[in-house]
Amino acid sequence: xxxxxxxxxSPALRExxxxxxxxxxxxxxxxxxxxxxxxxxxxxxLFGAVTLTVFGLSALIPGDPAVSLAGEGATxxxxxxxxxxxxxxxxxxxxYFSWMNGVVHGDLGTSFxxxxxxxxxxxxxxxxxxxxxxxxxxxAVLFGILAGMLAATRRGRLADKITTVLSxxxxxxxxxxxxxxxxILFSLNWRVFPAVGYTPITTNAVAWFMHLVLPGVALAxxxxxxxxxxxxSSVSExxxxxxxxTARAQGLTRRRVLWQRALKNGxxxxxxxxxxxxxxxxxxxxVVEKVFSIPGLGTLAIDSVTLKDLPxxxxxxxxxxxxxxxxxxxxxxxxxxxxxxxxx
Amino acid sequence: xxxxxxxxxxxxxxxxxxxxxxxxTPVVDNVSFSVRPGETLGLVGESGSGKSVSAMxxxxxxxRQRGQRVSGTAMFQGRDLLRLTDRQLxxxxxxxxxxxxxxxxxxxxxxxxxxxxxxxGIRVHQDVTAAQxxxxxxxxxxxxxxxxxxxxxxxxxxxxxxxxxxRVLIAxxxxxxxxxxxxxxxxxxxxxxxxAQILALLTEMKEDLGLAMIFITHNMGVVADVCDxxxxxxxxQIVEEGDVFETFAAPQHPxxxxxxxxxxxxxxxxGSLEWIPGSPPRPTDFVTGCRFAPRCRHRLESCELPTTLxxxxxxxxxxxxxxxxxMQENES
Amino acid sequence: MSVMAQSAVRKSPRRVNPNRxxxxxxxxxxxxxGLVALCILATVALIAPWVTPYDPYAPDLNAVLLPPGSPxxxxxxxxxxxxxxxxxxxxxxxxxxxxLQGTGIAxxxxxxxxxxxxxxxxxxxKVIMFFTDAVMSFPALLLAMAIAGxxxxxxxxxxxxxxxxxxPRAIRLVRGSVLSIREETYIEAARxxxxxxxxxxxxxxxxxxxxxxxxFAAILAGTVMLIEAGLSFIGxxxxxxxxxWGAMLGSAFNYISQSPWLAVFPGVCIxxxxxALNVLGDGVRDSIGKKVRR
Numbered sequence: 019x020x021x022x023x024x025x026x027x028s029p030a031l032r033e034x035x036x037x038x039x040x041x042x043x044x045x046x047x048x049x050x051x052x053x054x055x056x057x058x059x060x061x062x063x064l065f066g067a068v069t070l071t072v073f074g075l076s077a078l079i080p081g082d083p084a085v086s087l088a089g090e091g092a093t094x095x096x097x098x099x100x101x102x103x104x105x106x107x108x109x110x111x112x113x114y115f116s117w118m119n120g121v122v123h124g125d126l127g128t129s130f131x132x133x134x135x136x137x138x139x140x141x142x143x144x145x146x147x148x149x150x151x152x153x154x155x156x157x158a159v160l161f162g163i164l165a166g167m168l169a170a171t172r173r174g175r176l177a178d179k180i181t182t183v184l185s186x187x188x189x190x191x192x193x194x195x196x197x198x199x200x201x202i203l204f205s206l207n208w209r210v211f212p213a214v215g216y217t218p219i220t221t222n223a224v225a226w227f228m229h230l231v232l233p234g235v236a237l238a239x240x241x242x243x244x245x246x247x248x249x250x251s252s253v254s255e256x257x258x259x260x261x262x263x264t265a266r267a268q269g270l271t272r273r274r275v276l277w278q279r280a281l282k283n284g285x286x287x288x289x290x291x292x293x294x295x296x297x298x299x300x301x302x303x304x305v306v307e308k309v310f311s312i313p314g315l316g317t318l319a320i321d322s323v324t325l326k327d328l329p330x331x332x333x334x335x336x337x338x339x340x341x342x343x344x345x346x347x348x349x350x351x352x353x354x355x356x357x358x359x360x361x362x
Numbered sequence: 363x364x365x366x367x368x369x370x371x372x373x374x375x376x377x378x379x380x381x382x383x384x385x386x387t388p389v390v391d392n393v394s395f396s397v398r399p400g401e402t403l404g405l406v407g408e409s410g411s412g413k414s415v416s417a418m419x420x421x422x423x424x425x426r427q428r429g430q431r432v433s434g435t436a437m438f439q440g441r442d443l444l445r446l447t448d449r450q451l452x453x454x455x456x457x458x459x460x461x462x463x464x465x466x467x468x469x470x471x472x473x474x475x476x477x478x479x480x481x482x483g484i485r486v487h488q489d490v491t492a493a494q495x496x497x498x499x500x501x502x503x504x505x506x507x508x509x510x511x512x513x514x515x516x517x518x519x520x521x522x523x524x525x526x527x528x529r530v531l532i533a534x535x536x537x538x539x540x541x542x543x544x545x546x547x548x549x550x551x552x553x554x555x556x557x558a559q560i561l562a563l564l565t566e567m568k569e570d571l572g573l574a575m576i577f578i579t580h581n582m583g584v585v586a587d588v589c590d591x592x593x594x595x596x597x598x599q600i601v602e603e604g605d606v607f608e609t610f611a612a613p614q615h616p617x618x619x620x621x622x623x624x625x626x627x628x629x630x631x632x633g634s635l636e637w638i639p640g641s642p643p644r645p646t647d648f649v650t651g652c653r654f655a656p657r658c659r660h661r662l663e664s665c666e667l668p669t670t671l672x673x674x675x676x677x678x679x680x681x682x683x684x685x686x687x688x689m690q691e692n693e694s
Numbered sequence: 695m696s697v698m699a700q701s702a703v704r705k706s707p708r709r710v711n712p713n714r715x716x717x718x719x720x721x722x723x724x725x726x727x728g729l730v731a732l733c734i735l736a737t738v739a740l741i742a743p744w745v746t747p748y749d750p751y752a753p754d755l756n757a758v759l760l761p762p763g764s765p766x767x768x769x770x771x772x773x774x775x776x777x778x779x780x781x782x783x784x785x786x787x788x789x790x791x792x793x794l795q796g797t798g799i800a801x802x803x804x805x806x807x808x809x810x811x812x813x814x815x816x817x818x819x820k821v822i823m824f825f826t827d828a829v830m831s832f833p834a835l836l837l838a839m840a841i842a843g844x845x846x847x848x849x850x851x852x853x854x855x856x857x858x859x860x861x862p863r864a865i866r867l868v869r870g871s872v873l874s875i876r877e878e879t880y881i882e883a884a885r886x887x888x889x890x891x892x893x894x895x896x897x898x899x900x901x902x903x904x905x906x907x908x909x910f911a912a913i914l915a916g917t918v919m920l921i922e923a924g925l926s927f928i929g930x931x932x933x934x935x936x937x938x939w940g941a942m943l944g945s946a947f948n949y950i951s952q953s954p955w956l957a958v959f960p961g962v963c964i965x966x967x968x969x970a971l972n973v974l975g976d977g978v979r980d981s982i983g984k985k986v987r988r
Contacts, residue, residue, distance in 0.1 A: 064827055068828055071828060071832070078844045187969060189968075189972060190965050190966075190969035190972055191964075191965045192920050192923045192924065192927075192940070192965070194943070195923075195957070195960075195964065198947060198957045198961070199957065199961065202957065206950070207954075298833065298834075300836075301837075302833070304836055304839065305835070319839065320839075323840070323843030323930065324929075328844075331840055331843065335836055335837065339831045342830075343831050
């Protein structure tokens with residue numbers, strides 16, 4: 019094609035020549051890798067900023083950090099020990115780099131209270147919180163998507179009204195209060211579920227599950243409600259699209275259109291909300307764990323605040339932030355994979 | 363009205379009412395027409411005249427929800443389309459009657475490959491494996507002249523131009539060899555140069571497959587190109603029906619006359635484009651008399667009487683109360 | 695050209711018409727109910743110190759943990775014999791003031807940063823957004839807990855912590871609205887005739903950011919209230935004998951098996967307040983006819 023012939027040929031007639039050849043079709047993969055790379059880099063940078071923030075938490079301590087952290091009745095020796103451990107006599111960036119050096123090697127310092135490595139404490143609590151968070155996010159996704167689809171297909175009818183009221187209330191209710199009410203009703207009153215504590219899945223899978231139900235539901239309430247709203251609005255918007263009418267004109271059933279077409283089109287924004295809610299859930303689990311006396315990261319965090327155990331607190335906060343970064347990264351990737359337009 | 367015996371589709375007294383804040387208002391009313399096998403009927407009118415609404419009612423997209431109701435009959439292959447169950451309707455759609463829509467840019471699902479979308483429609487109606495359906499889909503894409511169909515079947519809609527998307531939609535429509543195709547302004551959203559290609563393709567498909575077609579458009583020029591007969595709609599009613607050549611040569615209804623006059627043409631002796639002053643009434647403002655009267659320059663007081671579509675010669679009908687007497691009046 | 699540009703500049707078309715806005719809002723019964731509920735809550739919060747039937751801080755060891763409906767104590771008494779109704783009234787005052795404080799801090803920090811990021815773009819936007827993303831990598835409640843824990847447990851520290859943890863949301867919102875408005879023709883017109891930046895920001899951009907910001911503030915106030923309740927529940931917010939609804943839940947938790955009703959009323963109060971804020975926010979959003987993200 020030379021530029022001169024361009025003028026004589028209308029764009030429409032040239033159209034067929036623009037078809038991508040099989041060779042060109044490899045580009046999306048390259049694009050995917052490139053966007054993966056840039057997102058990975060961004061996540062790493064964010065990790066850097068997050069460590070700086072977590073490290074900077076110690077700067078918020080009023081007065082002399084060592085004195086303050088040692089608490090009442092501290093001996094000069096214990097104050098000196100803390101000063102030594104935190105390296106408080108050195109300039110801040112040296113402190114940061116030596117702390118960072120530990121962090122990347124998995125050394126988060128030693129707990130002031132337990133006198134054991136923070137990383138060990140975290141690892142012991144991690145499966146508990148992960149079990150709870152996973153239970154909650156699965157429950158939230160199941161409820162949110164089913165109730166949202168139901169509402170979207172029955173707009174203005176009873177099922178829509180009920181689920182919408184439920185989710186509006188769900189978003190406004192503190193999760194730990196939901197937990198308390200569930201606790202009162204289902205374990206204190208009706209004794210259906212155990213009130214407090216946690217059993218590892220390796221010890222007894224049924225007990226593990228039973229212990230997770232109430233805190234899991236409490237934690238899932240807000241996320242499920244948020245997902246229901248999102249599903250309802252995006253699915254009902256999709257159902258009014260021209261391409262749904264096309265599919266119906268082909269003879270596809272309403273059910274098929276709903277579960278295949280609407281769900282796949284609604285998936286990218288839903289994935290984003292799931293990611294967002296997963297992050298919120300991690301934070302929310304702190305108080306819910308306290309209500310159900312679940313020995314997870316949340317109770318560890320609360321204890322570390324009460325005990326002024328700075329290394330442990332920093333460790334929990336950092337670990338949570340890492341999870342959020344990972345969740346966001348995964349959400350971005352899932353969004354890209356699900357959305358053909360972004361992919362190319 | 364042609365005799366219903368040899369007709370493929372015969373619509374009688376189609377009426378669609380919509381609940382506007384508690385008042386049932388007919389949007390389309392007293393619509394009767396028929397289409398013979400292999401014949402193309404043009405449904406013509408301004409936007410809001412009820413041409414798309416009529417087609418949507420036949421396909422069951424309108425008239426079945428709450429707040430809408432449909433009456434009349436639409437006999438198609440011995441069955442009344444307006445009285446099918448949802449399941450019967452689904453097995454009819456895309457199989458016996460297919461539809462092509464106005465907006466190729468938004469009528470394809472952005473989340474699925476086009477090959478998959480065509481194949482999905484095939485698998486609903488034909489007992490084939492996924493692989494066979496894929497092959498049939500590629501075949502259909504070949505038929506509508508999508509170059510490199512096998513490769514293109516793996517592309518997503520956004521990788522296609524508007525014209526190509528409309529080809530995909532046509533491929534979807536013909537994939538199950540329907541006996542009738544409803545094309546709702548299939549070229550309106552396309553570039554002028556692409557419009558001609560799509561029209562040529564539709565004509566070719568119609569001839570190759572022996573398709574009957576209802577072609578909805580507001581463009582009289584397109585009607586002349588593709589249609590055998592036409593029904594002109596105004597404000598939810600058919601005002602004139604007849605053979606394309608006869609109607610173009612001697613329009614019987616003043617509205618048809620004005621539509622034809624508004625058609626741009628190289629041979630036009632007038633210096634400027636004709637236009638019809640005013641705008642069509644909304645369904646809530648429909649009157650019992652001639653609905654075009656307020657915009658008609660041949661209006662008499664008697665035009666407030668109720669109108670009927672009268673057969674004036676075999677296959678030709680007119681709704682104008684003045685018959686063709688208005689033609690003697692001076693055009694100015 | 696300049697005449698046209700000036701007339702375009704004079705009326706910012708996106709500015710919300712107050713009359714049509716209130717008319718549309720009035721048509722939404724749920725949003726109006728939220729507004730009424732908030733007005734009642736605010737009134738109660740204002741006059742609470744003078745209308746409590748009992749001294750909310752005075753223990754009465756002869757009337758400990760009375761159930762609701764006991765003579766003289768409509769909602770019963772707590773573990774120290776204090777009247778729950780009186781404490782709910784005072785606690786509401788504390789909770790609402792806390793919500794205002796936290797939201798205020800988030801807006802004071804977030805709005806200017808969002809404006810700067812959105813309006814100037816380029817590297818300054820990148821830097822601000824990077825740190826916004828960094829802060830948003832922490833679950834708000836956890837970060838607030840850490841900050842409040844380190845600063846020392848009291849309500850002001852908790853509200854500073856919550857404000858700082860939620861400020862990034864304000865930055866994002868304001869930046870987003872500025873970005874969408876910045877490309878509008880009338881802004882370009884204003885720029886082309888040499889209107890100084892600060893004037894564009896205050897005369898044309900701010901009024902348009904304001905509407906979504908109001909919606910956001912209402913919903914943020916609800917979120918802040920929930921976080922405050924969480925912090926006070928674990929003892930990092932309001933300190934005894936002072937009460938906030940969250941703190942009341944915290945002490946109720948210790949008596950959950952003996953006196954479960956203690957846990958009911960404060961929770962209901964929180965839920966109603968947050969609900970009112972949310973539905974009002976949603977209603978305002980629907981009335982200004984623009985998309986605002988939660």
